Amino acid sequence: MNYYIVTGTSKGLGESIVKQLLHENNTLFCVSRKQNNELKQLAQDKNVNLYYFSCDLQKLEEVEKMMEKILGSIDREKAEGIYLINNAGIVEPIKPVGKASNKEMEASVKVNLLAPMILTSTFIQSTEAIVANKVVVNVSSGAANRPIFGWSVYCSTKAGLDMFTKAAGLEQENCTNPTKVISFSPGIMDTDMQRTIRSSEKDDFADVETFKQYSENGMLRTPDFVAEVITKLMISEQIENGQVYDIKTFI
Template structure:
């Protein structure tokens, strides 16, 4: 049995990743604030073990308790692999520095950076003695590598998650039963996040017209297409620990 923990599964990339993982030999733990009833129905129809955990990723206590429950339920004697996909993320606030409130900045950092750091930490702590394949994928962004007007918080958190990935991977290389920790940059996708971006005020986000053109010119990849690339990478036996993978180099 292979076990998967996927965050941000109510819609978008997270939902598509879960669909790609449907298999009778897979147990999937979905994490999001709102449950996705369509996923639950599809899993039942396809005889897939799927469990939902409602969790606010801004609350660290909830994350720790949830991970303890999930990882305690894994049958260690019958596992072929344990996987964590830190997909949940937010782009707001889309505002220049000085315009976003402290609360908006904090909420973004909690979801985009602190939550995946805590989830990864809990995963490693609870599985360190298990001799099985273990892979953690942190969903990053091209915004981690370049400054974007109005996205200072988002860019910073994604740059942070890439460095955290590299640091965690470095440590895991010397662990007895270490996990592989990588980042995955999915490029521009046709998701609700993109709708939020396109609705931004130009005074807050200087590149809004560019993202409107992405949509009008059909340049946005579908979540299903991106999810297929992510899952293929997840199962690859040639993963380079600590590497930041860009979808452009995988397709």
């Protein structure tokens, strides 16, 4: 049995990843604030075990407990693979430094960085003795590698997540039953996040017109396409621990 834990499954990339994984011999744990009834129905139709955990990743005190509950329900004797996809993320606040409120910055750091760190740490600790293929995928962004006007918080959290991935991967290389920890940058996708970006004011986000052109010119990848790349990558025997992968490598 393969077990998959996916955050941010109410829509977008997370929803597409779950759809890719709805196969026999897979058990899925979906994490989001709102449940996705379409996914629940699809799983039922395909006779796939799917469990929903409603969780606000800003409430860090709940994150560890939820993860322990999920991992405690796994049949360790039958587990062939255990996978965590830290997909949930927010692009807000889209504002220059000095305009974003402390509360907005705090929310971004919690969802984009601290929650994935806690989930990954709990995953590694709880599965340490399990002999199975264990992989954590942290969904990153090209924004981790360059400064973008109005995205100081988002850029910083994604850069932090990539460095966390590299350090965790390095540490796991010395473990008896290592977990592979990787980051994956999906590029620009046709999601609600992109619509939020395009609705920004130019004073807050200098590149807003460029992102509008991405949509108008059909340059946005579909979440389904990106999900297919991610799901193939994470089960590959060729992935390197601590590596940051970019979708451009695979197209």
